[in-house]
Amino acid sequence: MKDLLSLMGKAKEMQAKFQAMQDEIATVEAVGQAGGGLVSITLSGKFDIKSLKIDPSLFREDEVEILEDLILAAHNDAKAKVEQIMQEKTKALTAGLPIPPGMKLPF
Numbered sequence: 001m002k003d004l005l006s007l008m009g010k011a012k013e014m015q016a017k018f019q020a021m022q023d024e025i026a027t028v029e030a031v032g033q034a035g036g037g038l039v040s041i042t043l044s045g046k047f048d049i050k051s052l053k054i055d056p057s058l059f060r061e062d063e064v065e066i067l068e069d070l071i072l073a074a075h076n077d078a079k080a081k082v083e084q085i086m087q088e089k090t091k092a093l094t095a096g097l098p099i100p101p102g103m104k105l106p107f
Helices: 002-026 061-093
Strands: 029-034 039-044 049-054
Touching: 002 061, 029 061, 039 061, 049 061
Parallel strands: none
Antiparallel strands: 029 039, 039 049
């Protein structure tokens, strides 16, 4: 019974740590760039776009498709950076826990 109470206490503690980590991640911002910095997007830890900057030299009618591709590439770059930050914070929080490889946290 004592072990069960201890396990429940640890689970509650871990839940609080995950919530704190999620709150911290929500405040994170990552900047993704494409086209050598001609397009940049800033994403929050919740993947909300905070800002979009486009170099005026890209505003030509015959280059719309290039601009669209650069925006997508910058977004994907920023998203990958946010995901990397999340992965690092989760790894630090779960260090030493017997979690199967490939299991994504938080649930």
